[in-house]
Amino acid sequence: MKHLYRDHIADFIYNRLKDNEDALKKHFDLTSSGVGCFYIDDLLPDDIATRIYKSFPETKDVNVKKSIREYKYVAAQMDKYNPLLEEIIFAFQDVRVVNLISDICGYDAIQPDSNLYAGGISMMGKGNYLNPHLDNSHDKDRALWRVLNLLYYVTPDWNPEHGGNLEIWPDGLKGEATVIDAKFNRLAVMATHKKSWHSVSKVNTDGVRCCISNYYFSDQPVSNEKSFHVTTFRGRPGQFFTDKLLQLDSSVRMGVRKLFKNGIRENPHVYKK
Ligand SMILES: O=C(O)CCC(=O)C(=O)O
Numbered sequence: 001m002k003h004l005y006r007d008h009i010a011d012f013i014y015n016r017l018k019d020n021e022d023a024l025k026k027h028f029d030l031t032s033s034g035v036g037c038f039y040i041d042d043l044l045p046d047d048i049a050t051r052i053y054k055s056f057p058e059t060k061d062v063n064v065k066k067s068i069r070e071y072k073y074v075a076a077q078m079d080k081y082n083p084l085l086e087e088i089i090f091a092f093q094d095v096r097v098v099n100l101i102s103d104i105c106g107y108d109a110i111q112p113d114s115n116l117y118a119g120g121i122s123m124m125g126k127g128n129y130l131n132p133h134l135d136n137s138h139d140k141d142r143a144l145w146r147v148l149n150l151l152y153y154v155t156p157d158w159n160p161e162h163g164g165n166l167e168i169w170p171d172g173l174k175g176e177a178t179v180i181d182a183k184f185n186r187l188a189v190m191a192t193h194k195k196s197w198h199s200v201s202k203v204n205t206d207g208v209r210c211c212i213s214n215y216y217f218s219d220q221p222v223s224n225e226k227s228f229h230v231t232t233f234r235g236r237p238g239q240f241f242t243d244k245l246l247q248l249d250s251s252v253r254m255g256v257r258k259l260f261k262n263g264i265r266e267n268p269h270v271y272k273k
């Protein structure tokens with residue numbers, strides 16, 4: 001009974017993906033030599049997507065992450081917010097949705113992450129950005145590999161000129177970026193591995209770019225990589241000094257994690273139940 005609503009949302013997600021399965025498979029397959037990805041628009045009926053957007057908290061009521069790496073607002077402790085947010089997040093963890101997305105991407109043994117380690121909701125307002133980075137390779141206990149990133153955007157009338165575009169760098173930061181703008185009611189799915197560089201361009205409008213975020217994990221990595229990496233940031237093309245600083249920052253954090261498996265402080269970005 002309790003999960004009726006998330007089941008109902010999952011039905012819509014499942015059906016929309018299923019109806020487009022072949023095209024999505026083709027797209028993921030075509031991109032997977034670089035960074036496998038696909039996106040699908042009109043994921044949910046417009047009124048549900050709008051209600052999800054309206055249920056986002058204000059940025060003052062979530063956690064800010066602000067450094068030269070990134071500047072954005074996040075929350076994973078979902079029992080503190082409008083319950084619809086928890087329903088939509090966990091709809092993406094419905095076993096039918098997880099299995100269908102695994103199938104589309106050609107991955108086996110995928111599991112969602114009920115701890116919302118680095119998942120949950122994210123909000124980006126004017127001046128917010130995410131520098132190019134690789135997501136942490138693992139889950140919170142470093143037992144599973146992070147293999148897919150699901151980003152569902154819900155801000156009405158968001159367009160590419162507002163910034164906040166997802167940029168994927170299949171040929172690295174010296175190559176061209178594939179841009180997926182954060183269009184209302186769009187789900188973007190991308191592979192995460194040791195070469196899946198991605199970023200979010202600076203938001204330059206007064207609105208807030210709202211996103212529902214989920215990661216999927218597996219006991220096997222996407223490519224034949226063997227070792228752990230922390231979330232690793234770089235400068236954008238042209239940001240020479242930022243790039244040097246971020247490379248140093250990543251190697252220091254990597255060094256710490258080699259010494260102390262779980263880092264020196266507990267990562268606050270999880271859902272404590
Ligand atoms: O918000 C997005 O489009 C990307 C988010 C992301 O890459 C991250 O949180 O690691």
Ligand SMILES: [Fe+2]
Binds near residue numbers: 133135198
């Ligand atoms: Fe990321």
